Amino acid sequence: MKPCKVNWFAIRSSLAVFFSVVTLLIFSQSPERASATTPAKNKQSQTDRVSAAEAPPHKFVGVQAGDCKKCHPSEVATWMKTVHFQSADIRLEKFEANTKKYAEALGIKQTDLMKDSLCSNCHGSKSVVNGQLQVISGVSCESCHGGSGGKNGWLNRHQSYHQSMPVPRTQETSAHRKQRIADCEKAGMVRAPDIYNIAKSCFGCHIVNNEKLVAAGHKAASAFEFVSWSSGEIRHNFQVDKNHNAAAPSLWLATSNGTADQRRRMKFVVGALAQLEVALRRRAEAKNPVVVPQLAGLAAAANGKLAQINGMSPNAETLAVAATFTPLLATLFVPQPNDESVYAEIADNIAEQTKLFVQNHNGSQLQALDPIINILPAHFSQQYQKKYLKK
Ligand code: HEC
Ligand code: HEC
Numbered sequence: 585m586k587p588c589k590v591n592w593f594a595i596r597s598s599l600a601v602f603f604s605v606v607t608l609l610i611f612s613q614s615p616e617r618a619s620a621t622t623p624a625k626n627k628q629s630q631t632d633r634v635s636a637a638e639a640p641p642h643k644f645v646g647v648q649a650g651d652c653k654k655c656h657p658s659e660v661a662t663w664m665k666t667v668h669f670q671s672a673d674i675r676l677e678k679f680e681a682n683t684k685k686y687a688e689a690l691g692i693k694q695t696d697l698m699k700d701s702l703c704s705n706c707h708g709s710k711s712v713v714n715g716q717l718q719v720i721s722g723v724s725c726e727s728c729h730g731g732s733g734g735k736n737g738w739l740n741r742h743q744s745y746h747q748s749m750p751v752p753r754t755q756e757t758s759a760h761r762k763q764r765i766a767d768c769e770k771a772g773m774v775r776a777p778d779i780y781n782i783a784k785s786c787f788g789c790h791i792v793n794n795e796k797l798v799a800a801g802h803k804a805a806s807a808f809e810f811v812s813w814s815s816g817e818i819r820h821n822f823q824v825d826k827n828h829n830a831a832a833p834s835l836w837l838a839t840s841n842g843t844a845d846q847r848r849r850m851k852f853v854v855g856a857l858a859q860l861e862v863a864l865r866r867r868a869e870a871k872n873p874v875v876v877p878q879l880a881g882l883a884a885a886a887n888g889k890l891a892q893i894n895g896m897s898p899n900a901e902t903l904a905v906a907a908t909f910t911p912l913l914a915t916l917f918v919p920q921p922n923d924e925s926v927y928a929e930i931a932d933n934i935a936e937q938t939k940l941f942v943q944n945h946n947g948s949q950l951q952a953l954d955p956i957i958n959i960l961p962a963h964f965s966q967q968y969q970k971k972y973l974k975k
């Protein structure tokens with residue numbers, strides 16, 4: 585296995601010692617940092633932020649310093665085979681080809697790529713090292729599950745089944761479990777059962793939030809479909825059995841009455857809703873006549889999926905979203921003066937309906953969707969296929 589060239593092995597010990605000091609240090613810096621990175625997102629509340637990558641990055645501890653591997657060895661091994669893991673090495677460290685082209689078009693210096701840059705928001709994970717935000721790895725656990733550090737961060741409490749002595753999961757009291765999970769979610773942890781926020785974190789990076797970048801030739805969006813893109817190289821459902829990668833999060837399977845089929849159906853619908861919401865949030869901010877149609881097309885495609893869902897298995901929430909969105913199709917592709925307020929409001933509306941959908945459904949009533957869901961392939965990147973699937 586090619587070791588990660590990013591310097592996080594080297595910084596790990598200093599980070600571990602440094603961490604308590606660093607936490608204090610960053611807390612005093614965080615407001616400027618957060619606004620420097622994400623000016624447009626300041627209005628959004630914690631729950632309505634689009635992606636974990638857009639949260640204040642000072643909460644990232646990193647896979648090494650967070651010791652994730654000690655308790656999640658199979659998850660870490662799976663992650664190390666993904667392009668997420670490699671992304672900082674291949675897109676930020678090497679200043680060549682399209683990296684160079686995009687960075688130069690945006691006036692980003694090579695020396696900033698591995699620090700706090702637009703590019704490292706999506707191609708890496710950042711933490712404060714020696715008082716400065718630096719890239720510590722590629723797209724990491726915390727990019728999807730939320731930054732875990734800080735004084736009240738979720739890292740130390742997410743795995744503790746009892747205050748003082750080590751007890752196994754099966755002996756945790758239900759009151760303790762309830763409190764622990766509430767604390768973790770309050771601290772920003774995006775847990776596996778939280779399909780909506782996980783999907784939003786994916787789209788937060790897979791739909792680009794910068795018009796200049798798209799104008800420079802960077803893709804506006806991936807051909808992302810939540811069910812298939814989360815069941816290929818990304819899948820790491822080893823919590824209950826580290827030798828078996830389950831079809832759905834194993835801890836969720838063990839603690840809810842849900843099945844993998846139900847979860848796929850929920851992911852399919854929530855994925856389409858999240859795509860529409862995030863595409864419209866980006867569309868709200870877009871002015872460039874080349875970029876607007878690309879984002880509009882993405883929203884229209886998500887609406888197409890919703891139409892299919894409503895045709896096969898109609899639900900109050902997806903019908904409500906289609907009813908609010910469909911009248912916009914007439915102007916979606918053309919920039920209008922009041923775009924920002926119009927699309928932001930519709931996106932908020934869709935977010936509300938999606939949260940309701942997640943509350944009101946568990947997938948058991950959505951079997952009618954199975955014929956279109958079951959044909960979705962598990963998605964693997966070309967790099968992954970070449971290295972691990974075709975021998
Ligand atoms: C000391 C052991 C330990 C360490 C270190 C640890 N974890 Fe965990 N983790 C656990 C345990 C135990 C659970 C299962 C918790 C439960 O039963 O609710 C878990 C669960 C999780 C979950 C799934 C939660 C859910 O309900 O779906 C995620 C995500 C996670 N850990 C991420 C991480 C990350 C990221 C790191 C490193 C920054 C990390 N963990 C470090 C022990 C650990
Ligand atoms: C909003 C998130 C986001 C930002 C910001 C971002 N990227 Fe990307 N980038 C992606 C995603 C997602 C992909 C993969 C797209 C796909 O193929 O599905 C990608 C792909 C790439 C690729 C490979 C494909 C190609 O076009 O050659 C390069 C190179 C790249 N990015 C460089 C950069 C650079 C340099 C910057 C900063 C100037 C940057 N990216 C900013 C998300 C982002």
Ligand code: HEC
Binds near residue numbers: 636672706789810
């Ligand atoms: C912090 C930003 C970020 C988040 C969050 C994120 N991704 Fe990615 N993802 C990327 C980037 C960047 C690439 C492209 C890597 C490269 O080529 O440099 C990528 C590539 C991928 C690929 C490989 C695609 C291909 O064909 O090459 C898959 C699959 C994928 N992501 C799935 C997901 C899923 C599923 C989620 C949510 C559960 C997610 N990603 C969340 C940034 C992100």
Ligand code: HEC
Binds near residue numbers: 661726728729824830
């Ligand atoms: C690209 C986003 C992404 C990254 C990166 C990521 N996860 Fe996850 N994680 C998910 C998703 C999505 C699920 C739920 C999977 C599903 O629905 O099949 C999940 C599920 C989990 C679970 C629950 C598994 C179970 O069996 O219950 C744990 C534990 C976990 N992740 C830990 C980690 C650790 C540790 C890392 C880093 C080594 C990591 N994750 C990196 C998105 C991500």
